[in-house]
Amino acid sequence: MNHNPVNWGRPSDDQYGPYNYQIANASNVASQATKNSQNEFPTMHTQQPMITGASVVAVKFNDGVVMATDKLGSYGSLLRLDDLERMIQVGDSTVVGVSGDISDFQYLQRLLDELLIEDNYDMEQSNLKASHVHEYLRGVFYNRRSKMNPLWNACVVAGFDADGEVFLKYVNLLGVSYSSPAIATGFGAYMGVPLLRQKVENEEDVKKLEKEDAIKLVRDCMKVLFYRDARSWDKYDLCVITKSTKKIEFQKGLECEGQSWKFARDISGYGLPQQ
Amino acid sequence: MQAQNTLLNTEYSTDAQTEPIEHRFNPYQDNGGTILGIAGEDFAVLAGDTRQTVGYSIDSRYEPKVHDVGDNLLLSANGFSADGVQLVKVFQNQLKWYHFDNNKEMAVSSAARLIQHMLYRKRMFPYYVATILAGLDEEGKGAIYSFDPVGSYEREQCRAGGAAASLIMPFLDNQVNFKNQMDPESNGTKRRPLKYLSLEEVIQLVRDAFTSATERHIEVGDGLQILIVTKDGVRSEYFPLKKD
Amino acid sequence: MSQQDPSTINGGSAVAMVGKDCVAIASDLRLGQQSMGVSNDFEKIFHYGHVFLGLTGLGTDVLTVSENFRMKTNLYKMAEQREIEPESFANLVSTSLYEKRFGPWFVGPIVAGLNSISSKPFVCGFDYIGCIDYAKDFIVAGTASEQLFGMCESLYEPNLEPDDLFETISQALLNAVDRDALSGWGAVVYVITKDKVVKRYLKTRQD
Numbered sequence: 001m002n003h004n005p006v007n008w009g010r011p012s013d014d015q016y017g018p019y020n021y022q023i024a025n026a027s028n029v030a031s032q033a034t035k036n037s038q039n040e041f042p043t044m045h046t047q048q049p050m051i052t053g054a055s056v057v058a059v060k061f062n063d064g065v066v067m068a069t070d071k072l073g074s075y076g077s078l079l080r081l082d083d084l085e086r087m088i089q090v091g092d093s094t095v096v097g098v099s100g101d102i103s104d105f106q107y108l109q110r111l112l113d114e115l116l117i118e119d120n121y122d123m124e125q126s127n128l129k130a131s132h133v134h135e136y137l138r139g140v141f142y143n144r145r146s147k148m149n150p151l152w153n154a155c156v157v158a159g160f161d162a163d164g165e166v167f168l169k170y171v172n173l174l175g176v177s178y179s180s181p182a183i184a185t186g187f188g189a190y191m192g193v194p195l196l197r198q199k200v201e202n203e204e205d206v207k208k209l210e211k212e213d214a215i216k217l218v219r220d221c222m223k224v225l226f227y228r229d230a231r232s233w234d235k236y237d238l239c240v241i242t243k244s245t246k247k248i249e250f251q252k253g254l255e256c257e258g259q260s261w262k263f264a265r266d267i268s269g270y271g272l273p274q275q
Numbered sequence: 276m277q278a279q280n281t282l283l284n285t286e287y288s289t290d291a292q293t294e295p296i297e298h299r300f301n302p303y304q305d306n307g308g309t310i311l312g313i314a315g316e317d318f319a320v321l322a323g324d325t326r327q328t329v330g331y332s333i334d335s336r337y338e339p340k341v342h343d344v345g346d347n348l349l350l351s352a353n354g355f356s357a358d359g360v361q362l363v364k365v366f367q368n369q370l371k372w373y374h375f376d377n378n379k380e381m382a383v384s385s386a387a388r389l390i391q392h393m394l395y396r397k398r399m400f401p402y403y404v405a406t407i408l409a410g411l412d413e414e415g416k417g418a419i420y421s422f423d424p425v426g427s428y429e430r431e432q433c434r435a436g437g438a439a440a441s442l443i444m445p446f447l448d449n450q451v452n453f454k455n456q457m458d459p460e461s462n463g464t465k466r467r468p469l470k471y472l473s474l475e476e477v478i479q480l481v482r483d484a485f486t487s488a489t490e491r492h493i494e495v496g497d498g499l500q501i502l503i504v505t506k507d508g509v510r511s512e513y514f515p516l517k518k519d
Numbered sequence: 520m521s522q523q524d525p526s527t528i529n530g531g532s533a534v535a536m537v538g539k540d541c542v543a544i545a546s547d548l549r550l551g552q553q554s555m556g557v558s559n560d561f562e563k564i565f566h567y568g569h570v571f572l573g574l575t576g577l578g579t580d581v582l583t584v585s586e587n588f589r590m591k592t593n594l595y596k597m598a599e600q601r602e603i604e605p606e607s608f609a610n611l612v613s614t615s616l617y618e619k620r621f622g623p624w625f626v627g628p629i630v631a632g633l634n635s636i637s638s639k640p641f642v643c644g645f646d647y648i649g650c651i652d653y654a655k656d657f658i659v660a661g662t663a664s665e666q667l668f669g670m671c672e673s674l675y676e677p678n679l680e681p682d683d684l685f686e687t688i689s690q691a692l693l694n695a696v697d698r699d700a701l702s703g704w705g706a707v708v709y710v711i712t713k714d715k716v717v718k719r720y721l722k723t724r725q726d
Contacts, residue, residue, distance in 0.1 A: 138357075138360075142357055142361060145300075145302050145357070146302070146400070148300060148302060150300060150302075170334070174302065174303075174304055174355075174357050175357035175360075175361070176304060176306065176329075176355075176356050176357045177356075177357070177360065178327045178334050178335040178338040178356070179335060179337075179338065180334070180335040180336065180337070180338075189332055189334075190332070201336075201518075202336065202337070203337075
């Protein structure tokens, strides 16, 4: 066994032999001089996210969906952008909330613009529904991950489907997708979803949740996320999609209200009260 | 960025890596869940739990993964959910073209062979899924076909796949194929004769299998979706499972 | 389950169940070297007075640990002038394993027995460093543990009479080991009641 901590959790050379850098016909190695040296790597499309957006939080209520994203764009721990809008409206029945890499988000924005334009060419009036947008995004994400060159995002698609019903579904960089009455990406999956599920565990509960309560619920989630997610912010946009009026309304530049940091006094370590 | 060996100043730092650490994108994920198919004399069932997970997080409590793909065929691909969804989508598309080209329904044996080819063409970058196909054969008898991720397949009386397959499969051996069961009169010389189970018996077995798996496997639970195929078409049943 | 994982080199499984005023404990008989079977009479159930111990895991450690407990229970008997009870033995197993916390025995032990005073059935299991898992119903261990969990969870019911308990634990073990390449090659079952212990060998598939 190799006891060097650097090698923990890695395939051992004893077992698998040294890594063959010729695999996949390494072609992006800088110069001829380094060819055939140990520094040769296979083609690496793979990036890491640069400027990132934090959680998207969304919940269904009896007459639609409420979704929120904060306005922060982080560059590592640096507050890089302070006026980001990470929810995009596509046509008249879809909103896409995007977290993860911001440049990939802007690329998606362009793809969805083109999709909408193409759709408008073909049809008399816009026929592009949220379910179609979701399926399109799933295809884009899945194809890119299959080329080992992913778009580093997690999205929540909300709106109306072809039957005019309320639609809410998630899709991410792997092409993994699912629907649920309460969806959140990133840290929101750990700290937002439990709060949302207290009110909407299943579709039956959705029928009992009023619009105003749903908005308050999502706003509470954004507050809790601001308390605990270091890469989040207290300024955010909120979107309300209403089935009965067929309207998509944005409330931009909201702030977390009624913050109380009293709890922070007693916290040390991982949050348990210390003697 | 600092060089590697100045970051980790351990007693091993002299033999630390000189090449940079490669952070590779992992195109796969385990989304948990379990599926189970049983064939009867004139029916077949394909069941799956409705929970979708990643790690310790439950993404969705209701994301059905057993699909009625048409032509009296049921299909489920359990494992990496994005691959599962894609496989079913590609299959449904191929099935549509089969109808255009041949103007007839696809037999379950043909569907099985088609799925083998769909899986094997991605031999070097596989669909990370356990696949089960259910339908009725040419004689109207229930048929279950099970596949490994790269397309090797077999027709069976029953098969469990996915996260809790190892918990359920021996139970099925015992209760469907009567393995290790003897005729009590024979003093251990004769095996209990095989017989087809009724639909009611099969559904009860499926429910028992899933409640047991839910009890002992964290990635299984929330809901049980059972699709039943008979000569009259496809029927669906849903039973809640524990949500913890 | 890497090639050199000590707990899966030799293979083997064990299970214990609680019934009405009785307990049962059973194991397979296989000892292997990776995929090669070496022995078909490697019993993994040991007893110290009226306490029964199932030991799965690395074969050499199974033998060593079982002999260690023979010594320790003999010393206990001399000091206390009585046989050790299942509850006390469970704690002895736990402390003995934890003593070797940083150079462990690669074993998966389970304990079963009736308390000689109260006649109360007792079963429990451990991880290889001594964390006790007290159970009201059944305990599994070994390379077929997942299969055993599935079988026991679906076949088991509380308050079985000795004969029914024998049938249940036997079916659970037999069908579980048949789905594990590293377990099988025969099985042994003990059914323990207040006044007698019945030991039976079972035929299994020989593949």
